[in-house]
Amino acid sequence: MGGLNVLDLFQGVATLFAAEPKIAIARLVLIALGFILVYMGFKEYLEPLIMIPMGIGMVSVNAGVLFLGAKALGTIFVDPMLSDPADIVNIMQVDFLQPIYTLTFSNGLIACFVFMGIGVITDVGYVLARPFTSMFIALCAEFGSVATLPLAVVMGLNLHEAAAISIIGGADGPMVLYTSLILARHLFVPITIVAYLYLSLTYGGYPYLIRALVPKKLREVRMDLTSLPTVSRGQKFAFAVMGCTVLSLLFPVAAPLFMSFFVGVAIRESGVAHFVELLEGPLLYGSTFFLGLLLGVLCEARTILDPKVLTLLVLGMLALLLSGIGGIIGGIIMYYISGKKFNPVIGISGVSCVPTTAKVAQKEVGRIDPNNIILPFAVGANVCGVITTAILTGIYVTIVPLVEKL
C-alpha cells in the first residue's frame, strides 16, 4: 500500500497535475464555464437546446482527460486536429464522437441539416407579402456582418478569419459554422462557440438595445394587420425553387446551404407531411442536439487555447451589436418612409436569429401595449434576414479566396 499514489486512481485529476499549468487552469475554467452554461440553459436564461448539451460536453471533456500513452494526455471523445485519412479511420474506432464529427461536422453537413429544419419551419410568405420592407430591414441588419470585416483586419486577423468572425453579425449559427469551416478551419471551434454563446445572449441583450435606441412613443406605433396580404403556396414553392437555382448558380461554394434552406421551404409548401415531420422534428432537433454536444466536446483546453480567442470574443460581440443597431436604424427609416405607420422595433428582427429576434420585437412592443401585434411583420424581416445572411455568406466564401489571391 505504501507505493500507492492516490492520483493514479483518479486519472482525470492526475492529468491536471501532469499538464502545463496554463492548460490545467484552462481546464478548470472550462469546467466552471460548462457548469454555468448548463445552469443558464436549465433556467432558460440561455437557449437550453444548445446550452445544456454544450455545457455537459464541455464539463465532461475537460474532466475526462486521461493518459493515452507513457506521457501523452488526451480524451476518448474526439480529435479535431487529425487530417491524415488513415489516422482518422483509426481514431474512429476509439473516440466515440469522432464518426459524428468527421462525417457531419467537418464537412458542414450538420449545418445543412439544421438549415433544412429552419427552412421547413420558415414561411417565406411573410417576406413575399412585403418584399421591400423586409429586404430593406434585413439589409440594414447586416451592418455588423459588413462593418466588422475591416475592423477584424485592423485587429490583426487575416481576410479569411475576418470574414468568418464577421458573419456572426448575421446571427445565424449554422451559417457561422459553415463560413468558418470553409474560410478559417483552424479557428472554427472558437468562432462557432463564440457565435452560439452570443446568439443565446441576444434574447436577453437586444431588449435593452431596443429600449435605448427607440423612444417609447415610436414603440407604441400600431401596425395594420389587415394590410398584410397572403401569398399562395404555389407561388412560395415556385419562389423557393427559383431562388435556390439562381443563388446556387451564383455562389456554387455556398450551394449546399441554399439547397438545404430552400428544400426545407419547398417541402413545407408542397405539404408532404412525412417529410415535414422528418425535417422539423428528428432532423432539426437531432442535429441541434449533436451540434451543441460536439461544440461542448470541442471546448477542450488544448484545442481552444488560442491567443486569438479574446479578439474573437470582442469582434463577435461587436458584430452582433452593430447588426442590432443597423436593424433598428432601418426600422426608424421605415417609420419615416411609411409616414409614421411602421413600428421601428421590427428593425431588430432583421437580425436573422430565427425566430428569437422576431419574438424579442413582439415582446418589447407587448410590454407597452399587449394588444399591439407586430409578429407577422417581424417574421417577414426575420426570414429575409436568413436569406440575406445566406447571400452574404455566399459572397464571403466566394470572394474572399479570390481577393486574397490578388
Next chain:
Amino acid sequence: MKFWLAGVLISLTGVAMARIVARVADGNTVLMAVIYILGVALALAGLFIVTFGMEKETAGRKK
C-alpha cells in the same frame, strides 16, 4: 406574370455576367471584379423583382 418573366431573365443575365462574362476579363482584375459585382447585384435584383410578381390577397381581395 411579367414580374416573374422579367425577374427570371434579369437574374439569369446577372448569373451569366458574374459566372461567364467576368471570366473573359481574366487579365484585368479590376474589370473582372466590377463585372462580377454587377452580375451578382443584377441577379439579386432579379430575384427581388420576382417578389413583386406574387399574386397577393388582402382580406379576400386579389392584388
